[in-house]
Amino acid sequence: MFAGLLATTVLLAACGEEEAKEEEVKVEQAEETAEETTEETTETEAASEATTEVAVQEEITAYQDIKAELEKMKEDQEVNWETVSTLYTDHLQAKINEVDGELAQGIEAFIEAGKSGDVDPNVARQQVDKLTQSYFYKKQKDLQKGTLALMEEGKMEEANSSFEEIKVLASEVFIPTATKRDEYYELTGENSMVENINNGLAVQEEALAAENAEDFAVYLQITDKSIYKSYYLASKSYGEKIGAGIEEGASLEELTEKQAEAYGFLQAIKGSLSGADEEAVTKLNDLFSLTQKADEIDAEEVESLFVQAMKAKSSGYYENTIKVLEEGNLVEAKVDAMEGNMFLSMLAVDLTKANGEEATTALLEKGEAFFEAVASENVEEAKKLKEEIVTEISNL
Structure with missing residues (x-):
């Protein structure tokens, strides 16, 4: 022109x-x-790129600002609940409702209860914090599924953008939570949840770069279930802390705050765990809800219910792996085998407590051999190892 x-x-x-x-x-x-x-x-294109990059960052920043405002009460400073409410309404409410309306209702109820004083402010603080963290876990799951779907459709640019959001969530939300659980349970090296989250993201990124959707589907289980494990152990640890607190004569207020944290973390994984043992998970949910007095919670019952639910979850994946492998669906079999192993690792704390570190390590190695047998389509070897693993799990 x-x-x-x-x-x-x-x-x-x-x-x-x-x-x-x-x-x-x-x-x-x-x-x-x-x-x-x-x-x-150019400005439009830059704005579009910025929107992709900061879409999840806006939510994380709002969450961090809410948390900072609420944590003023730890220093005996006045909390501005109106600020909390505005931040939530402007930046999080619509997003959380899209993913889980029940979580949104819970967060809104505890913001209002904190504002009115109907609930102990520390309990309200913990519920708002942990229920929002549960939302971020569910958002991560949706992003993982979305990234995989985009890869399968050949939309690699969009897939990469989606995966960047997962990485930001991991860095700013999941790693800090996993770090606390690693420290509490003294998990290091290959047992560390932080290390496994980072390793999972690394191999996912390699599969993404190679445009290998099948490998991505398998590797996302490492990332997702390591985050899941951190939420599982977080909820479980607060059950243990309640038991210790009762023995030490802690106040009802202190125990109720721990109960609120256990409940909030459980919401992230409640639906998944219920699919394997609904009765055990319903009981756990009832025990951690504020309708149950915290000083009447039986810590041994809580531990038993968690183990029962996780045994059912892990065993179910091992059984289903053999089923789909025999049907000739290798990709799904590898995904299920990896999930079975990741759920087995969630039982490692209890397995070590019951059987010792050496026996637990041997069982986890058997899980790895199971995955290798599945990947090489060695059905007979996979069946043999499955029987051995499920039997050991059922004895816990």
Whole structure:
């Protein structure tokens, strides 16, 4: 377009200086308009990229601001519940409702209860914090499924953007939670949840770069279930802390705050755990809800219910692996085998307590051998190892 206008200017120069000047002005105006259009386009593209990059960051920042406001009460400072409510309404409410309306209702109820004073402020604080963390876990699961679907459709640019959101969530929400659980249960090296989350993300990213959706589907289980494990052990640990607190004569307020934390973390995984043993998980949910007095909770019962639910979850995946492998669905078999192993690792704390570290390590290695047998489509070897693993789990 510019070349044509310039050519016209040259041709019209012979017709007189005035006409030439007029054309020069037109050219300049056209160039300015084009430059403005280019700048606007660049700004639009940059804004679009920024939106992709910060979509989840806006939610995380709002959560962190809410948490910072609520934690003022730890220093005996006044909490502005209106600020908490505004941050939640403006940045989180719609997003959480999209993922889980029940979680949204819970958060809103405890913001109002904290504002009115109907609930102990520390209990309200813990519920708002932990229920929001449960939302982030569920959002991560949706992002994982979405990323995989985009890969399968060949939409790699969008898949990469989606995966970046998962990485930001891991860095700013999941790793800090997993770090606390690693420290509490003294988990290091290959048992560390932080290490497994980072390893999972690394191999997922490799599969993403190679545009290998099948490997991505298997590896996402390492990331997802390591985060799941941190929420599971978080809820379980607060059950243990309640038991210890009761023995030490802690106040009902202190125990109720721990109960609120156990309840909040459980909400992230309640649906999944219920699919294997609904009765055990319903009982856990009832024990941790505020309708149950915290000083009447039996810590041994809590531990038993968690083990019961996790045994059912792990065994179910091992059984289903053999079923789909025999049907010839290798990808699904590998995914189920990996999930079975990840749930087995969640029982490692209890297995070590019951059978010792050496026996637990041997069982986890048997799980790895099971995955290798499945991946090589060695059905008979996989069946043999499955029987041995499930039998040991059932004896816990």
